[in-house]
Amino acid sequence: MLYKAPRGTSDILPQEQPWWKYVQEEATRICLLYGYQRLNTPIFEDSGLFARTVAGGTDIVDKEMYVFHDRGGQKLALRAEGTAPVCRAYLEHGMFNLPQPVRLYYIGPTFRYERPQAGRYRQHHQFGCEVVGDSDPTLDAEVIDIARSFLLSLGLPVLSILLNSIGCRLCQPTYVEALKRHYSNYSDRLCPDCEVRLVRNPLRLLDCKESSCQEVAETSPRISDYLCPDCQNHFQAVQQYLEALAIPFEMDYRLVRGLDYYTRTVFEIQTQGEERQGALVGGGRYDNLIEQLGGKPTPAVGFASGIERIISSLKSQQADIPHKPRRTTFMAFMGTEARIAAMKLASQLRSAGIPVIAASGDRSLKSQLRQANSLGADYAIIIGEREVTTGSAVLRDMVSNKQETLTLSEVAAALSGPTTANN
RNA sequence: GUGAGCGUAGCCUAGUGGUUUAAGGCGCCAGGUUGUGGCCCUGGAGAUCGUGGGUUCAAAUCCCACCGUUCACCCCA
Known part of the structure; x- marks a missing residue:
């Protein structure tokens, strides 16, 4: 790397x-x-x-x-x-x-x-x-x-x-003076950091964690009195x-x-x-x-x-954060013809506001569905040779395992319709 | 800037001088017959063991340096 x-x-x-x-x-x-x-x-x-x-x-x-x-x-x-x-x-x-x-x-x-x-x-x-x-x-x-x-x-x-x-x-300046006077009396007990603070940033003397310095802080004048x-x-x-x-x-x-x-x-x-x-x-x-x-x-x-x-x-704190479930659809295809058809359908669905993840490469259908599954897709659309010739697509519900062959416009309607909203 | 701990595949971990040609789990990829996921099975890819030097017949394993990282100090959200 x-x-x-x-x-x-x-x-x-x-x-x-x-x-x-x-x-x-x-x-x-x-x-x-x-x-x-x-x-x-x-x-x-x-x-x-x-x-x-x-x-x-x-x-x-x-x-x-x-x-x-x-x-x-x-x-x-x-x-x-x-x-x-x-x-x-x-x-x-x-x-x-x-x-x-x-x-x-x-x-x-x-x-x-x-x-x-x-x-x-x-x-x-x-x-x-x-x-x-x-x-x-x-x-x-x-x-x-x-x-x-x-x-x-x-x-x-x-x-x-x-x-x-x-x-x-x-x-504040009056207080800082008082503070300096107080600390000067104990300069032999201060940690090296506080020696610097005494000159550069006296207010910070108060929150030093060294125990010897804390003792000095205990008895130091308080801002509230000034x-x-x-x-x-x-x-x-x-x-x-x-x-x-x-x-x-x-x-x-x-x-x-x-x-x-x-x-x-x-x-x-x-x-x-x-x-x-x-x-x-x-x-x-x-x-x-x-x-x-x-x-x-x-x-x-x-x-x-x-x-x-x-x-x-x-x-x-193990707090829970609210997360809105999001419906996603995976677009699978088989063959070069189908790839084009799938791209077109995906594009069309997205225009209708339906999120679609497109398969890529030359993977087997099995592999594509495996991917759909691991991506948590709720639906998979499958387009192969058969669907290309008939102008249709298979819409598979990944949760219920039910699938049916629909026309392209039916797919769009099914995915945008409230009846298919399973979450 | 100072101090301490840690650094083995994408992640978690085993191995602490010689059967290590570095092991396992998760994840990833592929297959388990013709176009179908989650479980299971099988196979595969993937590591110059942080980098460089040293000790030794032999180092992931010991030593040193450097780098990275984590935690603490300083300081701050």
Whole structure:
């Protein structure tokens, strides 16, 4: 074999497609229910879009972006995450002139150059929702509600919704300072990663898994004590609305998210048994992002979910997915004359909306029917010398074993008629 | 980028230094008389045992390197 799918990518084979279809259709259905509209953004963008918004100090920009130069010398990057492109499109198409907020959703591939492992791939697919243009805390709750409804409607038991507020640019810096001061006192105990975090991304210090670092985190100052009045009110309102919607959540004062643009509300959703591969949904508010992209200050909230993780979770949950039985007909023939007649009849049937799989090659009738069987065909049409001369065809019901010789138009009528629908 | 496990036909697995010209199951193909599937029977195709080097009289089997893959860390969906 000369080539394999690149590391961390995979083919989504026919037998996987029902899962993908199911998840994407559920996502779409839920979005419609909440009045969100679909937006597709390009698979690559100017690399600056991600570099500016997601920002340095985060792995996703520092070492995980697929960056390349096109023939015109433009520096481009494969879509590293979904939110920044949505905001770019919001600005580019003047969506700030639409009634605010604008509710959008997307489904598409995302690329990150990292070592693959359970639940993480170099190409994966995200479904996400974004509400742009309104800072109302009901929208934070709405977005969490959507994510939860989505998982529940798929049949996934939602284990926990983790919630936190990381403040805004007024109050967060004060907290970060306090955090740094606290950690500096214990610098001799920190793991090497945390030594780096202390300088580059202090918020992330909180969720280090090293036990010595966790001890430091235990006694560290809490963001909740540093929120400015506006952020405090906002966060309280979010919680209040979640309670009103009877959405259970857990406060997690150590929850911070990896992307720099988050402000105020951040959240993650996990489901049973899949904690190892991380969150199924992650999101939050990003009130400064649009401004960073050159727009007017515009608040927004959203979330993203990983479709691969969701499907894997569904499978381990042994969830059943609804599948619609599909009636298929196999077209068998014997001889060159009959081959032509079969092709014509197949074509005619398809024009009438009847799915037909045509036999190929020079196989025996036995072999053709064996194939029809393994393809799960409900009917086989058989055309040989006899049928060619009489302008007829044999219609065989593969389930009941009954067959009869019919004229070509009778075959079409029989297959399109409701009387032959056996499933 | 770091660490650990694993790499035998399309898939699953046996074989762990010499009757191996590498075995079995699933799948695939063909046949079991004249134009008919699913079960059964018979036969067939399909593997440079991940790649390269080394140890040995002898290696799929031991050693090393590389590659791939899985899992974990980092980080994230």
